[in-house]
Amino acid sequence: MIQTLATTPFEGQRPGTSGLRKKVKVFQQPRYLENFVQSIFDCLEGAHGQTLVVGGDGRFFNREAIQIVVKIALANGFGRILIGRGGILSTPAASNLIRKYGAFGGVILSASHNPGGPDGDFGIKYNASNGGPAPEKLTEAVFARTKAIKEYRILDAPDIDLDRLGALGLGPGLIEVIDPVDDYALLMQSLFDFDKIRGLLQSGFRLRFDAMSAVTGPYAKRIFVDLLGASADSVLNGTPLPDFGGHHPDPNLVNAKHLLDLAMSKDGPDLCAASDGDGDRNLIIGAGRYVTPSDSLAILAGNAHLAPGYARGVAGVARSMPTSAAADKVAERLGVNLYETPTGWKFFGNLLDAGLATICGEESAGTGSDHVREKDGLWAILLWLNILAVRGQSVAAIVADHWAEYGRNYYCRRDYEEVEAEGANALVQALRDALPELPGKSFGGLKIAKADDFAYHDPVDGSDTTQQGIRLLFSEGGRIVYRLSGTGTSGATLRVYIERYEPDPAKQNLDTETALADLIALSQEIAGIAHYTGRLAPSVVT
Numbered sequence: 121m122i123q124t125l126a127t128t129p130f131e132g133q134r135p136g137t138s139g140l141r142k143k144v145k146v147f148q149q150p151r152y153l154e155n156f157v158q159s160i161f162d163c164l165e166g167a168h169g170q171t172l173v174v175g176g177d178g179r180f181f182n183r184e185a186i187q188i189v190v191k192i193a194l195a196n197g198f199g200r201i202l203i204g205r206g207g208i209l210s211t212p213a214a215s216n217l218i219r220k221y222g223a224f225g226g227v228i229l230s231a232s233h234n235p236g237g238p239d240g241d242f243g244i245k246y247n248a249s250n251g252g253p254a255p256e257k258l259t260e261a262v263f264a265r266t267k268a269i270k271e272y273r274i275l276d277a278p279d280i281d282l283d284r285l286g287a288l289g290l291g292p293g294l295i296e297v298i299d300p301v302d303d304y305a306l307l308m309q310s311l312f313d314f315d316k317i318r319g320l321l322q323s324g325f326r327l328r329f330d331a332m333s334a335v336t337g338p339y340a341k342r343i344f345v346d347l348l349g350a351s352a353d354s355v356l357n358g359t360p361l362p363d364f365g366g367h368h369p370d371p372n373l374v375n376a377k378h379l380l381d382l383a384m385s386k387d388g389p390d391l392c393a394a395s396d397g398d399g400d401r402n403l404i405i406g407a408g409r410y411v412t413p414s415d416s417l418a419i420l421a422g423n424a425h426l427a428p429g430y431a432r433g434v435a436g437v438a439r440s441m442p443t444s445a446a447a448d449k450v451a452e453r454l455g456v457n458l459y460e461t462p463t464g465w466k467f468f469g470n471l472l473d474a475g476l477a478t479i480c481g482e483e484s485a486g487t488g489s490d491h492v493r494e495k496d497g498l499w500a501i502l503l504w505l506n507i508l509a510v511r512g513q514s515v516a517a518i519v520a521d522h523w524a525e526y527g528r529n530y531y532c533r534r535d536y537e538e539v540e541a542e543g544a545n546a547l548v549q550a551l552r553d554a555l556p557e558l559p560g561k562s563f564g565g566l567k568i569a570k571a572d573d574f575a576y577h578d579p580v581d582g583s584d585t586t587q588q589g590i591r592l593l594f595s596e597g598g599r600i601v602y603r604l605s606g607t608g609t610s611g612a613t614l615r616v617y618i619e620r621y622e623p624d625p626a627k628q629n630l631d632t633e634t635a636l637a638d639l640i641a642l643s644q645e646i647a648g649i650a651h652y653t654g655r656l657a658p659s660v661v662t
């Protein structure tokens with residue numbers, strides 16, 4: 121029976137670049153999730169009788185949320201709901217299912233790389249029929265709807281058994297609980313040379329993949345161990361847990377320091393890798409060599425043709441603005457366009473849909489291609505393995521070759537987390553106000569050649585997006601970028617991205633802090649970071 125229940129609108133629940141993310145406690149408030157889900161469905165046209173994909177990263181509240189989403193979806197006319205068994209679907213796997221089964225869209229329950237558990241974060245996002253994040257127009261409409269909603273519709277039915285595979289009629293529709301890994305594993309097999317990778321793994325090459333007790337465990341076990349023959353101990357923390365086992369499932373050098381230590385140790389594994397809470401990010405560390413996500417994007421783009429799925433070459437390369445310019449050099453050499461987009465995966469969607477770009481990535485450890493419309497952690501690791509298998513070189517040797525050929529982009533990101541929003545906003549505003557006077561000014565011997573606030577004109581839909589980050593370009597070739605995070609759940613996070621290009625192989629082996637020392641100091645001085653945030657140092661450097 122479909123019930124129509126009264127609710128009260130809520131204010132200010134604006135979904136960010138990656139959907140709505142809040143503390144679990146916020147989502148547990150009565151009718152909070154119901155309001156948001158009904159608001160999404162109120163803004164869709166033509167969903168009647170259609171298929172919806174539903175799954176999440178297994179974090180605390182995942183199962184409860186799925187029951188609510190499914191019952192509201194059926195009450196709103198969806199005809200068929202595909203659910204990953206146990207409520208599990210990685211973000212890229214959900215994107216694949218939407219595309220493969222011609223679904224109208226998908227609801228993904230995840231707060232990505234944010235911590236989980238009862239005191240952690242929860243999140244929900246809607247993906248459209250191309251498998252990618254909802255376009256801005258839709259998220260804005262949903263936001264407006266959350267402020268006006270008066271009632272929601274929900275099926276009055278017993279809970280679905282999420283652990284039993286199979287189809288079941290429920291109310292007016294059909295529920296199908298499917299294996300979360302099958303279709304994704306098939307997709308990976310269609311892109312990569314599994315025989316070659318199996319050969320590599322059997323030749324003594326050692327892989328360590330840390331699923332961080334999040335969603336990728338079942339995917340990694342099936343693909344690396346069952347299909348590619350890696351040893352069972354290649355997959356660490358391979359069971360999804362509601363609190364991620366207390367880990368912070370953000371595979372950066374702080375949270376995955378154990379992998380860095382392992383890779384740097386004598387006789388360490390040949391490749392250490394990790395993914396985040398919902399499986400869309402990746403961390404790549406070869407024996408003795410960490411690969412920055414920006415370098416990884418460039419190397420993957422330059423070598424993608426070595427994998428069967430990309431043998432025809434790439435149509436174009438896309439990167440977010442704060443990502444280093446390493447990929448630009450590769451695109452130039454390949455003779456294809458390089459697209460520089462605002463931060464957030466959704467901007468890549470149009471380029472991928474239009475066939476303008478094949479490979480894209482962000483400095484925040486997201487890399488992907490036109491195989492889905494999300495970034496994809498395991499995909500990136502498999503592409504690396506495919507390249508390593510074909511080239512027969514170590515990760516470190518491939519990186520060294522890359523720098524020798526294209527030059528090295530020294531790069532770091534410095535995050536000032538959970539600072540007061542007021543100070544952070546004032547800092548950005550002050551920089552914005554100063555933009556006209558900055559060009560020509562010198563700081564500590566470095567001269568600003570150009571200063572702007574990044575704006576993007578979408579070549580596909582013609583839309584314009586402004587105020588995407590303050591860029592300072594120095595005459596000597598360095599760059600500093602300032603922007604505020606759009607995904608944090610408490611206070612504000614100021615991100616400062618610093619980069620310098622070094623073409624001379626003799627000067628490519630400095631450590632990053634040394635190579636960027638003057639720009640790092642300047643980044644604090646020019647923006648008055650201590651003054652506006654009270655912070656003398658960043659909380660995370662990646």
Ligand code: G1P
Pocket residue numbers: 137138232440463464465482483484486604605606607608615
């Ligand atoms: C962060 C990353 C960005 C990524 C997003 C979603 O956003 O910086 O590259 O697309 O998470 O994973 P931010 O917090 O910087 O807005």
Ligand code: ZN
Pocket residue numbers: 231232233396397398399400401
């Ligand atoms: Zn993620």
